[in-house]
Amino acid sequence: MYHFYYDESFHDRKISNTLSGLNIHDGSKSDSYIGTFFGFNFQSRNEIIKILEEFELKYKKMFGLSLSNELKGTTISAKFYKYGIASLNGYALNMYKDLVKFLISQPVFVQVIIQSKTEYLVKQFLDEWIIDNFNVFFQNGFSIPTFKYIFIKYLFHHRFPGILNELVNEKGFVSTSIIKMKIEEVFKSSLEITMKYERTKEQANAIQNMLKVLSKLEMSEKYIQMDYKWNYTQVFKGFNMFIKGANIKKENVSITIDVEGNTFAADEKECYGKLTQVKSNDDLGVRISDLISNFFGRIIYRLHLELKEPDVIDAKSLGVNDYSKRRHISKEWFQLTEQQYELYKDISRFLRKGSKNYWSFYDGVFFDSSMSIIGLVLYIGEGCIDYSEYKSISILEHSERCTNHILSGLYNQIDKLQLSIF
DSSP: OEEEEEEEESOOSBOOEETTEEGGGSTTOOSEEEEEEEEEEGGGHHHHHHHHHHHHHHHHHHTTOOTTSOOOGGGSOGGGGTTGGGGOOHHHHHHHHHHHHHHHHSSEEEEEEEEEHHHHHHHHHHHHHHHHTHHHHHHHTOOHHHHHHHHHHHHHHHOOHHHHHHHSOSSOEEEHHHHHHHHHHHHHHHHHHHTTOGGGHHHHHHHHHHHHHHHHOOOOOOEEEOOOBOOOHHHHHHHHHHHHHTTOOGGGEEEEEESOHHHHHHHHTTOOSEEEEEOGGGOHHHHHHHHHHHHHHHHHHHHHHHHOOOOOSSGGGGGTSOOSSOOOOOGGGGOOOHHHHHHHHHHHHHHHHHTTSGGGEEOOSOOHHHHHHHHHHHHHHHSSSSHHHHHTSOHHHHHHHHHHHHHHHHHHHHHHHHTOOO
């Protein structure tokens, strides 16, 4: 039997529209839903739980927590993630160093789920379009995943309120003709801007292809019912792929989750060997899942802020923003002490251990969040032999090199998307 524990971070139960925009785009929220499955073989349970109990007791004392208080990701203030690991220090830094070393050295399984909330919203009407116009994609040799990716990426980066307000409304229905009209308007305006700058020429080519496909889409006027409540189906779809990759059968899996009705309902449908709901303060495994998901979630959130393009009020305002310069991760992220650098090295080893199972990081069509954090960690963790070599390179050069490394990974993934029509 294999025991797995699940918890999540940045989980909005429902997508809603407020006076300041979508709640998932609020300044304190993240577009990425982060979930973590943490598990091990039952035969290893006693030894692993003993190590984790000692780990938790050690850091509860350091953080001044009573035995009844939980040691969770939120024990560490958000300000300690402003520049990723470069902002971590003291007990927080030591805690994650110990945790990552444990994950590397012990026979445990970890899967990190990263799902874009913008993707969840957009796919609901895009899938309807694609079903009705499958032949358009097939006949023009245009990849459906690429079409989805570009569409989602544009809405994620620019936050066009004219489109988002149509998607999230009180009635819960979306008009196909209105959405198509607004999207074509935005892409045409974007094409004029992206053609002006050298760094956005590739974007211009992508937009031209999008407009070509959009012009050929045939659709009758219809209203698509939108579901604004978060759906956990993708979470367990990803987990099923993960356990299959680890040669673990569903009937041999026991899952313990933090109390959450919707997660439990989705989990029940999967028919695992055993399913349990607990309060996190009653289960150590769930709290470890929380520490992992919170760590990755907070760094991803800060990377979003670093790399996203300026928000756009309407199509005309595209011309006001400066797109001539590439967004770089700010130099503060790379001002690392030796201890902080070594944590990056350890996380890169953890990622390499997990890479034996392709599904250790599970995302959707929009993969920028996972590629950004993986690119950051592997650049720092594997880009130099040691801290001495790392320090010999200027902070500014690290910023440029790392950003280019992330972009290279993104381009490789996009190339893979374009090879598939489905």
